[in-house]
Amino acid sequence: MKGSTIPLLFAGVTLTAAYPITGDVVNCRSGPGTSYSVVKQYTQGQDVTITCQTEGTNVNGVTIWDKTADGNCYVSDYYVQTGVNGYVTGRCSGACTAPKSNQATVDLIAEFEGFEPNVCMSSWFALAVIFKHSDMRGQTSILLEIQPSAMATSVSKLAALRCRIQSRSPRLMRFEQCITAMITGATLNLNQYGALISWSFNMGCGAAQTSTLVARLNRGENVNTVLAQELPRWVYGGGVVLPGLVRRRNAEVALAQTAGSGPALPVQC
Structure with a gap:
């Protein structure tokens, strides 16, 4: 939990107290992500006033970015001592919003995601099946849980996973946000964007x-040329080419x- 601060009341108006910067030198960027250009820098102990907050690139487990009053720029909330681990102001209107993945992207991800089935006891003491995803770093997350009632109806696992992904799971949204934040020098259509999301x-x-x-994309090179040349390089696991990749x-x-x-x-911010 970060240190606390107290809102000030004056003439019926709520004024938000300034919050200190905790990092040695912290970049304030033109958008809520580490790939946006640096507008200014703050030093440790310097106070900043937050006008609004929004979602952006994950920084050490924190996805909230704070828009500062003096710089009109964004700094990761990880480096701001607000006193809480969530929102302390309203959400920024007009902040960058990641485009929603199209159906072709959802279908591709659902087709290739590996499953780690696990049978366990549900909260009401009946068997349930949980499908987990393990990424290339060995981190595991739950993608789908099928309760007994669903098992009895022969629900397609793939169809159920597509439904889960299409419903805007936090995992998918996180990758939409990070790709949107890091691609600053290219124009992409939804299929090119979807390839990067997958x-x-x-x-x-x-x-x-x-x-x-x-x-290369941010240098303005041809998008399809870059993807055709660079994506096939990402096929190794443990130094070995994996057919699935x-x-x-x-x-x-x-x-x-x-x-x-x-x-x-x-997207326009």
């Missing part, structure tokens, strides 16, 4: 952000090269 969903936002692929990268390239989708990036 890739980052599989490999992780950190790996994507430091990749040559993203760097080869198929997934090929499917992502094919999705990116499929015409007929609407615009995705850039």
Whole structure:
């Protein structure tokens, strides 16, 4: 829990107290993400007033970004001592909103996600089946839980997973947000965007952000050329080429090269 601060009341108006910066040198950026340009910097102990907050790139487990009054820019809430781990002001209107993945993207992710089935006791002491996803770093998250009532109706696991992903699960939204934040120099349609969502969903936002692929896109190189050349490089696990990753990268390239989708990036902040 971060240190506390108290709102000030004056003439019936709520004034939010200034909050101290906790990092040594903290960048305040033009948008809520680490790939946006740096507008100014704050030093440790400097007080900032927050005008609004929004979701952005994950920084050490914190996805909230604070818009500061003096710089009209965004700083990760991880570096601001607000006193809570959540929102202390209203959400920013007009802040960057990540485009929603299209159905082709949802279907691709659902097709290639690996499952780790686990049978357990549900809260009402009946057997349930939980499907888990393990990413390339070994981190596991629950994608789908099928309760006994669903098991009795022969529900398709793939259809159920598609429904879960399509319903805007926090996991999918996190990768939409990080791709939107890190792609600053390219214009993408929804299929090209979806290929990147699937890739980052599989490999992780950190790996994507430091990749040559993203760097080339942000230099303004041809999108489909970059994806066709760079995505097939991401097929290794433990130093060995994995056939499942080869198929997934090929499917992502094919999705990116499929015409007929609407615009995705850039978004207006």
